């Protein structure tokens with residue numbers, strides 16, 4: 065039984081799911097057993113690719129299948145809470161995409177429903193599961209470079225230029241940068257800093273006429289320990305964080321010229337956004353190029369949606385490197401090389417399998433996820449009130465996380481003074 069793959073049903077087979085499908089296919093401990101989507105094109109393409117999988121027209125139909133053990137909820141944000149509760153009521157374990165809910169009341173109801181039905185709930189805040197984030201946390205906890213002093217995460221991306229649906233452009237339905245992107249950075253910051261943030265002062269920014277949602281936020285946080293943290297994400301796609309590293313460039317999904325062209329089309333109302341979005345979902349050309357093609361190959365890390373994370377300690381500093389992390393310490397600069405890609409998505413799947421099959425604790429639990437959601441909501445609240453927001457739902461990362469999910473460093477190499485990285 066322990067090595068039987070978990071029978072997983074994907075609810076909402078959109079762009080987020082398209083990113084998850086390759087690791088789901090690759091994980092021998094996951095059986096991609098079923099899929100549900102209201103979009104007939106998406107259903108057809110899912111059926112064509114996964115001929116063995118069961119196909120449903122709604123979440124309601126999928127959760128009624130007694131053979132499905134767990135669901136991956138990657139529908140638009142406003143469905144995360146109701147679908148989690150629905151799945152729990154049908155005895156399914158749940159991984160819910162970020163943000164876990166639109167508000168704290170919904171999140172509480174999700175946790176309550178999963179507890180009442182004896183199923184696991186995993187808050188799938190993807191990027192914080194990455195091996196380089198875990199390694200940063202493990203170095204901090206090891207005391208190798210002394211006590212934690214500060215954490216900063218800074219991202220400049222093209223997030224606002226990517227194709228969006230109507231719900232993604234409606235802040236009431238969970239649209240915008242704060243709902244969608246704080247989970248990556250805040251979960252990472254909480255994970256490295258232990259978990260409990262005391263308060264937040266934040267500002268969201270919205271300054272692109274064609275996008276009626278915040279495309280920027282910055283937040284200053286103080287941990288209960290007194291450690292400060294800063295999170296910044298600008299998704300307007302002029303300057304990219306990737307330009308800041310010597311091995312990076314200004315191209316992501318789009319070249320700078322393509323981004324300017326997309327902005328022009330949005331201003332003129334001529335952008336075929338629905339088609340572009342569909343292209344990124346299962347079976348589309350965008351999916352093939354971005355999620356299944358060469359972009360899936362193991363390549364040097366570049367600043368992405370999580371951004372550049374810099375952890376400062378008493379006797380050193382840590383940041384991401386092309387193949388792992390740079391560790392600056394009194395004896396010199398080292399690159400701690402990891403085995404392959406950061407494997408954030410694989411780690412999410414592993415946490416599900418370990419909980420369902422091996423009875424291991426869920427670390428990115430509903431309660432943990434609520435702590436991250438609370439910070440995002442506080443940034444929005446702070447934007448309106450111009451005040452610092454005190455937090456009340458913060459929890460520590462449960463003991464045993466580092467031991468349960470160790471990180472394999474395949475090489476620790478000294479980096480020379482010139483820091484020329486190839």
Ligand SMILES: NC(=O)c1ccc[n+]([C@@H]2O[C@H](COP(=O)([O-])OP(=O)(O)OC[C@H]3O[C@@H](n4cnc5c(N)ncnc54)[C@H](O)[C@@H]3O)[C@@H](O)[C@H]2O)c1
Nearest residue numbers: 076077078079080081101102103138139140141161162190
């Ligand atoms: N973890 C990550 O890195 C990551 C990446 C991208 C997206 N996401 C998350 O995935 C979610 C979806 O975003 P997206 O970009 O994939 O959007 P999307 O619009 O491409 O995907 C949503 C899918 O859900 C389907 N859907 C809508 N309503 C439904 C319903 N009632 N029942 C069943 N299916 C329904 C749509 O047809 C679509 O295929 C968001 O919550 C987003 O935050 C996460």
